[in-house]
Amino acid sequence: MHQSPKNSTTWSFVHVADMHVGTPRSYRFQPAWNENWATARQQIIALRPDFLLVGGDLTRDGATHRFELEQIKADLDALPFPVHCIPGNHEVGNKFSPDSPVAIQEAYVDLYASVFGASQWSFVHNNVRFSGCDAFLLGSGLPAEARLREWLEQQRQQPRAREHVWVLHPALFADHPDEPNWDRRSHRTEWYFALDREHRFALLELFRATAATHVITAHIHCRRQVQVDGMHIHFAPATAFSQWGERWPDGDPTLGFLHFAVSEKSITCEFVPLAKTSQATGYGPGGNPPLEGRDYSVAWQKPALAARLKKQGG
Numbered sequence: 001m002h003q004s005p006k007n008s009t010t011w012s013f014v015h016v017a018d019m020h021v022g023t024p025r026s027y028r029f030q031p032a033w034n035e036n037w038a039t040a041r042q043q044i045i046a047l048r049p050d051f052l053l054v055g056g057d058l059t060r061d062g063a064t065h066r067f068e069l070e071q072i073k074a075d076l077d078a079l080p081f082p083v084h085c086i087p088g089n090h091e092v093g094n095k096f097s098p099d100s101p102v103a104i105q106e107a108y109v110d111l112y113a114s115v116f117g118a119s120q121w122s123f124v125h126n127n128v129r130f131s132g133c134d135a136f137l138l139g140s141g142l143p144a145e146a147r148l149r150e151w152l153e154q155q156r157q158q159p160r161a162r163e164h165v166w167v168l169h170p171a172l173f174a175d176h177p178d179e180p181n182w183d184r185r186s187h188r189t190e191w192y193f194a195l196d197r198e199h200r201f202a203l204l205e206l207f208r209a210t211a212a213t214h215v216i217t218a219h220i221h222c223r224r225q226v227q228v229d230g231m232h233i234h235f236a237p238a239t240a241f242s243q244w245g246e247r248w249p250d251g252d253p254t255l256g257f258l259h260f261a262v263s264e265k266s267i268t269c270e271f272v273p274l275a276k277t278s279q280a281t282g283y284g285p286g287g288n289p290p291l292e293g294r295d296y297s298v299a300w301q302k303p304a305l306a307a308r309l310k311k312q313g314g
Contacts, residue, residue: 009264011126014044015167016257017055017218018238020090021072024300026061028284033060033240035278040239040257041079043275047259050125051081053132055218055236056088056169063091063108064291069115086132087112087119088169088219094192094288095170096140097184102288104136109144120151124161128262131155131210132167138199156209163267165214165260166207171235172200172217174247177228189244193220207231214267216258220244223252223271234258234269 019037022029044052054076059068069091076083089095091112093104112119120133133152137145173179174194182191195203207215214232221238222245237256245253256273283298 010261012047012049012259012261013051013053013125013130014047014049014257014259015053015055015216015234015236016040016044016239017169017236018057018088018221018240019054019072020057020060020238020240021068021075022060023065023068023071025067026065026284026299027294027296028060028282028286028298029300030060030240030282030284031280032278032282035280036239036255036274039274039276039278041075043272044257045080047272049081049259052076052079052083053130053165053167053216054083054085055132055167055216056086057090057218057238057240058085058088059090061090062087062112063093063105066111066115069112073115084121084123084130084132084167085116086167086169087116087134087136089136092119092134092136095136095138095195096142100184101290104140104142106142106144109134109137109142120148122155122158124159126262127162128267129158129161129164129210130167131164135168135170135195135199135203138202139196152206155206158210160211163213163262164207164211165216165267166210166212168203168215168217170195170217170219172203172215172228172233177204193244204228214260214269221253222247223254223256223258224248224250225269232267232269237271239274 020033021037058072062069092108094102096103122131137148171194174190181196184191212231216234216236218236220235221243223237224235226233239255242253245251254273259270259272261268
């Protein structure tokens with residue numbers, strides 16, 4: 001059993017991401033993902049961390065289902081330690097492209113903020129700074145991007161701490177920091193998961209300027225760790241489902257979360273696999289289906305369908 005390395009000089013925090021918790025009120029639902037999160041949740045509580053970082057994709061369809069945002073928010077609020085969240089693409093949409101049907105939208109950003117509050121934050125705990133933000137906004141042209149860029153610039157003036165941990169949802173890169181922009185049609189998966197070169201370079205420069213020592217990303221659902229300019233880049237695992245495990249020799253798609261032990265000299269990372277994984281089956285399509293054509297008649301909780309139709313005048 002994993003135990004938190006508590007003594008007079010050490011403490012710990014946990015990072016979890018890509019839980020994709022849904023509800024049977026939706027046009028699609030995978031109870032296995034909810035059950036996996038429940039398993040991870042109990043394991044995290046047992047570790048007694050000082051706090052929890054949630055790296056996005058908390059929900060299956062939080063961008064359009066407020067009830068999913070509210071459900072996971074209540075669940076996280078009930079934990080016996082503080083929780084700091086950033087949104088993922090299933091809350092606010094993926095990175096912007098004029099012809100992308102899954103691009104970030106201001107309405108999604110506003111909906112997330114109405115439940116969780118600001119998607120960018122920075123705080124210091126025991127001489128370690130933690131900063132998180134919604135990197136999908138970069139290049140979007142949305143009003144929220146201007147606010148994010150202003151906030152990012154302000155981070156350069158923050159007092160330095162002994163260590164600095166940054167949290168993003170998208171991966172900075174698929175294979176290496178110098179890779180070119182991926183074409184959305186010929187390399188859809190790489191385009192989908194990794195930031196474009198311009199925004200990657202800007203963030204890496206900011207991380208260097210703010211003395212970042214660790215950067216934790218999610219989105220890929222496959223665990224890796226690499227170093228860039230002395231920074232530890234952690235590609236975090238998912239708890240819902242795995243993917244892309246075959247891409248890298250050192251990639252591990254095993255479901256779980258990251259447990260960080262902090263001493264006076266270093267931060268060390270331990271992978272904690274789920275104690276068990278659910279095989280429960282659900283219903284509905286995968287991917288990112290458009291709003292039109294979603295079939296709520298398949299929802300297991302039919303009162304939600306009736307309320308929806310009534311609101312629409314059906």
